[in-house]
Amino acid sequence: MTDPRPVEPVRIGIVSISDRASTGVYADQGVPALQDWLSRALINPLHFEPRLIPDERETIARTLRELVDDARCDLVLTTGGTGPAPRDVTPEATLDVADREMPGFGEQMRQISLHFVPTAILSRQVAVIRGRSLIINLPGQPKAIAETLGGHPAAKGIFAAVPYCIDLIGGPYLETRDEVCAAFRPKSAQRPARQG
Numbered sequence: 740m741t742d743p744r745p746v747e748p749v750r751i752g753i754v755s756i757s758d759r760a761s762t763g764v765y766a767d768q769g770v771p772a773l774q775d776w777l778s779r780a781l782i783n784p785l786h787f788e789p790r791l792i793p794d795e796r797e798t799i800a801r802t803l804r805e806l807v808d809d810a811r812c813d814l815v816l817t818t819g820g821t822g823p824a825p826r827d828v829t830p831e832a833t834l835d836v837a838d839r840e841m842p843g844f845g846e847q848m849r850q851i852s853l854h855f856v857p858t859a860i861l862s863r864q865v866a867v868i869r870g871r872s873l874i875i876n877l878p879g880q881p882k883a884i885a886e887t888l889g890g891h892p893a894a895k896g897i898f899a900a901v902p903y904c905i906d907l908i909g910g911p912y913l914e915t916r917d918e919v920c921a922a923f924r925p926k927s928a929q930r931p932a933r934q935g
């Protein structure tokens with residue numbers, strides 16, 4: 740049996756949080772790296788809402804509220820500002836806008852990242868739900884984006900759990916390309932395969 744329903748469009752907020760990239764000291768690689776990975780992983784038509792902002796708690800929280808409440812994003816990914824330096828405040832700002840915490844994402848990202856760098860434990864990244872949107876922090880190193888979303892042979896990437904999480908909070912049905920990211924859903928939540 741094939742699924743006759745059209746692939747649902749998805750709205751994704753992408754927030755690069757960097758003092759230096761946002762003031763032009765270096766070119767931002769966060770937004771392009773996130774857009775590249777998501778465009779390869781997802782079959783759905785994607786609408787991106789990109790933002791490049793400094794490491795300021797109020798600015799980060801305001802941006803996240805705007806992306807969820809006004810731009811109606813189903814998913815928001817941030818990159819940067821998760822470490823222990825005094826200006827790293829992304830997790831605090833994310834918790835400021837949270838309805839609920841999703842601790843498994845941060846736990847799994849640190850597990851994955853330990854297969855790449857011993858300093859993985861320095862990332863305080865969190866994930867939360869606000870309304871019907873999932874917000875996830877990723878580390879600032881541009882290479883950490885593909886590492887945490889896609890994973891390592893020894894540790895599954897976190898994106899595998901994102902589609903089912905978005906189902907459960909009432910968002911669109913995310914469909915992935917298995918060669919980039921094999922999403923996992925319980926059998927009862929799976930739709931029939933697509934033709935072709």
Ligand SMILES: Nc1ncnc2c1ncn2[C@@H]1O[C@H](COP(=O)(O)OP(=O)(O)OP(=O)(O)O)[C@@H](O)[C@H]1O
Nearest residue numbers: 755757758759760766767768769819820822879880
């Ligand atoms: N948006 C970005 N674009 C390109 N490289 C970045 C970006 N964000 C971080 N990096 C790189 O990853 C490193 C670690 O990221 P982190 O978020 O800790 O930045 P930082 O040292 O606080 O500096 P800044 O906030 O000015 O980017 C940075 O020092 C930089 O080399």
Ligand SMILES: Nc1nc2c(c(=O)[nH]1)N[C@H]1C(S)=C(S)[C@@H](COP(=O)(O)O)O[C@H]1N2
Nearest residue numbers: 819820821822852858862878879880883886
């Ligand atoms: N997958 C992955 N995770 C990673 C890293 C990385 O290069 N790859 N860098 C680590 C380092 S060095 C730090 S300081 C923390 C926090 O980074 P951030 O402040 O850029 O968010 O993320 C860690 N997690």
